[in-house]
Amino acid sequence: MKAKKKAAAAAVNAAAWLITAICLVPMLLILLNSFKDSLGASEMNLKFPALPMQWNNFLVVIEKGKLLTSFMNSCIYSVVSVFLCTVLASMASYVFSRNRSRLNRFLYLYMVLGITMPVNYVALTKVMMFLTLNNTRLGIVLLYTAMQLPFSVFLIHGFVAKLPAELDEAAVIDGCSPVRLFVSVILPLLKPAVATVIVLTFLNTWNEFVSPLYFLSSSSKWPMTLSVYNFFGMYFKDWNLVCADILLTSLPVILVYLLGQKYIVSGMTAGAVKG
């Protein structure tokens, strides 16, 4: 009996390692090949890079791929839309959740419907041109914000409902204005939900690539995802450079993932699991 249990435990551990390996191999492939020379990387295998390591690849990529510009662009797009989305979503979902009038109930459902709705990019060009947002940084930021709003509203709405309404009453009796009530009482309590929204919106906007593809014609405004794809098209024979570019583009995402794992999981499972 004991031996059987031990064998089962070993099998379970082995299975877990096997699947982890399958998930890791592609990432390992990128890591290893970004340190090889062009010839060594042309086979794209998992051999350890020959010494000396080609640290130079990263410098070449930053220069040839204009990574500094696109890194700055990505930062602007992500940071500003994270900020806008967080502020607008928490204000909206707070009102939707606290004052459940017929109108607010409807408006909430109308916003949450955006989680499933696809964007009609073709018709969106008309709207963007009308607002003169085409090929502008502001346009991309506003677009990203609009796209991230529905899920953020859904997430924060569920969280506001758990905060006791007595808090608001006490604050109002003490003479709190609506704005002050929201900023000084509610917002601090929303921290966990807001943190989740920040992390998820950052990841989604950093990885987003379709809107710039449609709406940014000048390469000086491209975010990292678009410029890495473009680089891939030009240097597809130099996998060492492509790998270095991929690594640099993914680094912020991996960093945020490692730091914010708790928030990502809680946000992605929100609404999926009723505890």
Add this chain to the structure above:
Amino acid sequence: MNRKKIYPTWFAAGALLLYSVLFVLPGVIGIGYSFTDWSSYSDRLKFVGLENFRTVFSADGNYLKIMKNTLVFTLGTTVIKNILGLALAVLLTKSIRLLNFHRGVMFMPSVLSTLILGMIFTSILNPSTGLLNTFFRGIGLGGLAKPWLTSPVYAFKSVMAVDIWRGTGYIMTILIAGILSISSDYYEACSIDGASGWQKFRFITLPLLLPTLATTTVLNVIYGLKVFDMIYALTNGGPGKATTEVLYTAVFKKFGTGQYAIGTALSSVMFLFMVFIGFFMIRLMTKDEVQE
């Protein structure tokens, strides 16, 4: 107290405005434009009635195939991701060493850019130098080495397989949360009654996990119908005639060639279909929300 005064509706104005103008409005006017001959060649719009929809739903074009591809992709990846995700979730709620490490690594593909993952897999699935075929040849199974992305026979399955690799960790994570929320009392009672591991899974885990599985299914369906990045990076709709073409890649191609009317007609078909699905999803997601 006056709720309208304490919770002023203008708080929601910013979110509603942005969402309505940049998200809903294009969807709605897009339906309007699909009845015109809008293209990059014509300055004046002409009303053409249902002609664009006739083109989209005619048997001669590739459009029906594209819609079929989108549906097959969605259903196939949803079913397989759910099954694999469930198996992994059960595996990773057992007592395993380095549990969080395993969970973290398996979830990682879901946070990385789909486009970049697609690019990586064009290398891995390369017929001659790719890692997968090199591996097969190395272990003496050279017969399994196939032209994964370049042959019409395998391309669609390969694309689906890469997407399953990418998305299973996400489903697994949600299902792990679902399994952990099941009270351990059930399992204890079951053990006392002498239930086997399989019986515990079949009669406790599975039925109690059904609501969570419903949600993962809906999330997957939404993702699958809108899939773009992955296919754009892997095959861009090829090889051959629309082998792996899906709705969003087709819309982008129509946009590129200036056939805006067809593009917006295709988008509108999708828009209406998904708003319809959206109603079901919202009912599923908001039904248990806490009421004050």
